[in-house]
Amino acid sequence: MKSTLLYLLGLILLATLTVQQTHAQTYQDVKQILISKCAVCHKSTDGEAPFPLETYQDFKKRSKMVKEVIQTSFMPPWMPNPHYQDFANNRQLSSTEKEMIIKWIDSGAPEGKNKVKRQVAASAPLLTDRKPDLTLKIDKPFIVKGNNKERFVLFRVPFEMLEENTIEGVEFYSNNKKVVHHVNYMFTSIPDISMDLKAGDPYIDNAEETDLKKLMQYEPYQTNPIFYTGWVPGASVEYYPQDFGWTLPKRGVVVFTVHYSATATDEQSVVGVNLYFKKKPAKRQVRIISLGSGGIGERDIYPRFVIPPNQVSTFSLKIRTPEDQSLLYVWPHMHYLGKDFLAFAVTAQNDTIPLIHIPNWNFEWQEMYRMKKLVKIPAGSTINIVGTYDNTANNPQNPNSPPKQVYSTGNMTAKDEMLTFLLIYAPYQEGDENVSLE
Ligand code: HEC
Numbered sequence: 315m316k317s318t319l320l321y322l323l324g325l326i327l328l329a330t331l332t333v334q335q336t337h338a339q340t341y342q343d344v345k346q347i348l349i350s351k352c353a354v355c356h357k358s359t360d361g362e363a364p365f366p367l368e369t370y371q372d373f374k375k376r377s378k379m380v381k382e383v384i385q386t387s388f389m390p391p392w393m394p395n396p397h398y399q400d401f402a403n404n405r406q407l408s409s410t411e412k413e414m415i416i417k418w419i420d421s422g423a424p425e426g427k428n429k430v431k432r433q434v435a436a437s438a439p440l441l442t443d444r445k446p447d448l449t450l451k452i453d454k455p456f457i458v459k460g461n462n463k464e465r466f467v468l469f470r471v472p473f474e475m476l477e478e479n480t481i482e483g484v485e486f487y488s489n490n491k492k493v494v495h496h497v498n499y500m501f502t503s504i505p506d507i508s509m510d511l512k513a514g515d516p517y518i519d520n521a522e523e524t525d526l527k528k529l530m531q532y533e534p535y536q537t538n539p540i541f542y543t544g545w546v547p548g549a550s551v552e553y554y555p556q557d558f559g560w561t562l563p564k565r566g567v568v569v570f571t572v573h574y575s576a577t578a579t580d581e582q583s584v585v586g587v588n589l590y591f592k593k594k595p596a597k598r599q600v601r602i603i604s605l606g607s608g609g610i611g612e613r614d615i616y617p618r619f620v621i622p623p624n625q626v627s628t629f630s631l632k633i634r635t636p637e638d639q640s641l642l643y644v645w646p647h648m649h650y651l652g653k654d655f656l657a658f659a660v661t662a663q664n665d666t667i668p669l670i671h672i673p674n675w676n677f678e679w680q681e682m683y684r685m686k687k688l689v690k691i692p693a694g695s696t697i698n699i700v701g702t703y704d705n706t707a708n709n710p711q712n713p714n715s716p717p718k719q720v721y722s723t724g725n726m727t728a729k730d731e732m733l734t735f736l737l738i739y740a741p742y743q744e745g746d747e748n749v750s751l752e
Pocket residue numbers: 348351352353354355356362363364367376379380383384389390391405547548549
């Protein structure tokens with residue numbers, strides 16, 4: 315009896331699937347996918363991609379190109395190998411979605427009749443329809459000179475409030491994202507009211523030469539941050555579920571380190587951060603830790619982190635976890651010589667916990683990867699980080715021609731190299747494995 319029922323159900327399912335497949339695709343059928351998977355970056359205002367893909371006309375006009383980038387999986391960009399570890403913010407198209415779009419384009423990309431209302435791209439799926447509670451941004455737009463040079467600029471943004479706040483979400487803000495290559499920013503508490511939060515230059519343009527004396531001005535704002543994070547094209551809100559969050563102090567400074575892309579024309583840029591508050595103080599404080607270059611275990615990278623020219627070489631780092639931890643995000647980082655990034659934990663019982671594998675590292679496409687569910691790393695586990703670097707002339711991204719020996723000088727310019735792995739985590743509590751971040 316049961317099996318007959320199942321059989322019938324199966325038949326019905328098959329029938330509906332077949333109906334769907336033979337039905338000619340119109341824009342109405344693929345609109346939701348295209349908007350949610352493409353328009354997040356391809357926006358007409360402050361988008362980070364070179365042209366908008368928001369309306370039927372936008373897609374129709376470039377349909378040939380759209381087909382090509384979807385077929386080759388160049389778009390939407392997604393670097394990690396999902397078979398090793400998959401993430402909540404995976405933006406790849408499923409094979410069914412790909413098929414639907416390609417079919418639609420092959421049939422001439424018709425618009426279709428029953429127009430579905432225009433949908434907006436959700437850039438912050440977990441905090442949709444919420445306005446930020448606080449935006450901290452620079453006062454005056456910075457002019458990015460159109461001299462075709464990339465530049466690193468540091469900005470300091472002071473803040474002073476009546477009370478502390480618990481952070482539920484952090485979102486990089488910019489009026490003009492396409493000139494921003496990537497950003498790191500850190501929050502530092504300055505309770506000492508004798509310290510003037512506005513002392514020194516409002517920004518330091520590091521483009522031409524590193525001026526150490528100038529940089530020293532910001533040292534008090536950078537030595538002991540309470541939290542730091544970053545933004546890369548495509549990244550949306552960093553979000554903490556349930557009781558998780560971190561505490562923004564009453565008084566302090568945010569320092570933004572902005573890597574601007576080279577541009578041919580002068581561009582205005584305002585940078586800042588949107589903060590979303592939680593109603594209740596977080597019972598579970600999230601922390602960020604940086605392993606490798608510029609962080610813990612910098613000197614333990616094996617072999618010594620000096621990348622010889624004209625060869626492909628691999629470096630690794632092992633760091634022990636002192637306490638049971640629950641991972642929310644992982645954030646791998648290398649520069650232009652990066653080729654392959656792998657991270658996993660090995661427990662004291664010798665079980666392997668895969669964390670992330672990026673088989674074709676690309677400096678242009680970096681990201682903070684949000685776990686689907688919290689991942690427990692038991693105390694005594696070893697985090698293994700393995701980075702492979704291509705310092706040959708075959709690497710089109712190699713900044714040196716001919717290739718030169720490269721190492722980490724600590725001032726984090728793109729010509730340096732790094733092997734860094736950042737983790738956002740909280741101390742583990744029973745049941746965390748079931749906490750979803752999707
Ligand atoms: C994470 C942000 C992001 C998402 C999501 C994204 N794009 Fe892009 N796209 C970009 C950026 C940035 C570029 C410019 C890349 C470059 O020049 O290397 C680009 C370039 C392109 C190009 C031009 C390629 C070329 O060869 O010049 C096409 C076409 C395109 N995207 C289509 C799409 C489609 C279709 C989707 C959705 C299925 C999509 N993109 C999703 C950021 C994004």
